[in-house]
Amino acid sequence: MPELTNEQRGRMERAVAGLKTKSEKIRALHRAGYERSPIAQFLGIRYQHVRNVLVQSQRATGKEAREPYADSAGIRRYEWAAVGTDGRVVVPAPYRRLLGVDGGGQVLMLVDDGEIRLVGRDAAVRLAQEIVAKYVPEGTRLSDELIEERHSEARREAETDARRA
Numbered sequence: 285m286p287e288l289t290n291e292q293r294g295r296m297e298r299a300v301a302g303l304k305t306k307s308e309k310i311r312a313l314h315r316a317g318y319e320r321s322p323i324a325q326f327l328g329i330r331y332q333h334v335r336n337v338l339v340q341s342q343r344a345t346g347k348e349a350r351e352p353y354a355d356s357a358g359i360r361r362y363e364w365a366a367v368g369t370d371g372r373v374v375v376p377a378p379y380r381r382l383l384g385v386d387g388g389g390q391v392l393m394l395v396d397d398g399e400i401r402l403v404g405r406d407a408a409v410r411l412a413q414e415i416v417a418k419y420v421p422e423g424t425r426l427s428d429e430l431i432e433e434r435h436s437e438a439r440r441e442a443e444t445d446a447r448r449a
Contacts, residue, residue, distance in 0.1 A: 287325075288322060288325055288326060291407065291410070292322070292326075293326065295316075296313060296316075296318065296322075296326045299312050299313055299316040299318075300312050300313060306327055306329060306333070306337075307337045309327060310323055310327070310333075310334050310337045310338065311337065311338070311341055313326070313327075314338055317359070317360055317362070320334045320335055320338070359378050359379065359382055363376060363379070375402070379402075382404070383402060383403075383404035384404040384405055384406060385404065389405070390405070391403060391404055391405075392404075392405075392408040
C-alpha cells in the first residue's frame with residue numbers, strides 16, 4: 285500500500301479532530317469514505333482491528349459497513365458520474381470545488397493500472413515539487429541557481445555585445 289500523502293493525512297486529521305478513542309476515529313474515517321487499509325495505516329494499527337470495529341458497528345446499528353458516506357463538503361469516497369455519448373464526463377459540483385475548477389479550468393489526469401485520477405492544479409504542483417525534490421540535494425535552492433544562471437548569461441551577452449561594438 286502506498287504511503288499516505290501529507291494532504292491525505294491532513295484531511296484524516298481533520299476528520300478525527302477531538303475524538304479520543306481509536307474506535308471513534310475508525311468509525312469517523314470510515315464515514316468520511318476512507319477504506320480500511322488507509323485507516324489502519326493512518327492510525328498505526330492492524331487492518332484486522334479496523335475491520336473488527338467496523339463489523340461490530342454494523343452489527344450494532346444494522347447499517348451496511350461499506351455505505352459511502354459523504355463528508356461535510358458533500359464529497360463521497362465513491363460517486364458515479366455521467367459520461368455523455370461525446371465522451372464528456374459530468375463532474376459534480378463538490379468535486380469541482382475540491383479540484384479548484386468550480387468555474388471551469390483544467391485538471392491533470394493520471395492513469396494508473398486502468399484507473400484515471402483527476403488532480404487539481406494545486407495538488408499537481410505539489411506532486412511535481414515532490415518529484416523534483418527527490419533529485420535536488422539538501423539545502424539547494426533551485427531559484428537561486430536559476431537567478432545566478434540568468435545573471436551569468438546576461439554578463440556573457442553584454443561582453444559579446446561589447447566586443448562587437
